[in-house]
Amino acid sequence: MAAKPRGLLERLKAGETIIVAEGYLFEFERRGYLKAGAFVPEVVVEHPELVKGLYREFVHAGSDVVLAFTYYGHREKLRVIGREADLEPMNRTALRLAREVADETGTLMAGNISNTTCYDPDKPETHEQTRQIFKEQIEWAVEEGADFIVGETFGFLGEAMVALECIKEYGNGLPAVITMVIHRDADHVADGPTLVEAMQALEQGGAAVVGFNCCRGPFTTLPLVEKVKDHVKVPIAVNPVLYRTDEEYPTMQSLKNHKGARAFPVDLDAFLCSRSMIAEFGQRCRQLGLQYVGLCCGNASHFTRTLAESLGRTPPASKYSPDMSQHFAYGTDKKLHSLNTEKVVKLL
Structure with missing residues (x-):
């Protein structure tokens, strides 16, 4: 077992950059172990050895964090596919395996909650439903030894605030990293506030790190960071998808395939970023002084290695760099x- 690493807050306070590999859903879909559509992490209970292997791959490539694969492993998503009975085993297995790999490698382990797909800002009854979904996942993460909790892919500030409140209430003092997804409107979150207002609200609510993940590629996400970086004091997270989005098509959902149809999800391969683009993204993050940097949907180990190297790291996988x-x-x-x-x- 590796030596216990310093905690998230300690490392951030020391000015370090934390690399966080994400993208489990898309990677297992590519490998044939997860169904696009519902995007439920059934692979956790069906092939746990593969999940543990990908955890190790991402650390080998340079990730400082083993993010437990509980994204979309919540009650509402399992109801859609009729697997409610697997809810707790799925979460605990993902968390336990993440803890094992983190202990083996001397990295941090993070619990993960995400957008519930049932939250409606205009329907208060969904707010309590959302709270219960977060509560049980957070409590399992605490019991399985998470070092911090990531709440991500929230389009609505209201849902992000519920997630943060639940982490503060049920997270046993663990730090909260909260990231939002920004769709076509690059100035506002889905329920109306500006980006700055949203990030400031999360900061004031006690989040240790705030920022953006998913939906937008590296070069349509960085402008969001630039809009808010001088308006919050906590570190900003940036976890884009790995697709070549631009001003005309700012999100992976807006990209069109060769026939003009929506490319999401099965035709996104043609829009994958190159490794040199990810290196450029990492260098730009370094210039901006960002301390929480990662990659979301479309990520794979070689991209994480490229990102790590662009940030001045030499992870074990660098032995095999080109x-x-x-x-x-x-x-x-x-x-x-x-x-x-x-x-x-x-x-x-």
Whole structure:
């Protein structure tokens, strides 16, 4: 077992940057172990060894945090697919495996709650339903040894505030990281407040870190950060998706495939960012002094490694980072190869 790491707040106070790998839903969907649509993490109870393996992959690639795969593993989502009986086993298994990998690797373990898909700002009865969903997931995270709690992908400030209140009430003093999802309107959250107002409300509510995740790619998320960074004192989180969104198509849901139809979710592959784009994103985060940086939907281990390296890290996976000096045609040391590389290059 690795030495116990310093806590989230301690590391942030020391000025460190925390790298957080996310993206489990999309990665397991690509691998054939999770259904697009409901996006429920059934793989946790059906193939827990694969979940533990991906936890390890992300740490190997440079993640400082093992984020328990309980995203969309809540009561409302399991009701949709008729698996309510798996609710507690799914959460506890994801949390327990995350704790095991964090202990093995000397990283932090975070519990995870997310948008409930049932919250309606105009229907108070859904607010209590939302609170109960958060309460049970937070209590399980505490019991299974989480170091902090991430609440993410909230379009409504109201739901984000309920999540934060529940973490403060049921989280046994654990720090809260709260991130919101911003759709086409880059100036407001879904229930009306401006981005600055939303981030300030979360800060005043006691969140240790506030910011943005999901929906937008790296280069349509960073402008959101720039709008709010001078208006809050707590660290800002940035966890974009891995797709090449732009001003015309600012979100992954707005991207169109080659026939003009919505690319989300099955045709998003064509819009994946390159590794050099992720390196550029990481460098920009470094310039902005961001302390909580990660990657969301579309992430994979090689992208996390690229992000870590762009932030000045050398994770274990860097042992296998590309080294084109050894390539038989493009290598810089021609003495390594007997082939006439100039002739080959002309053919390529």
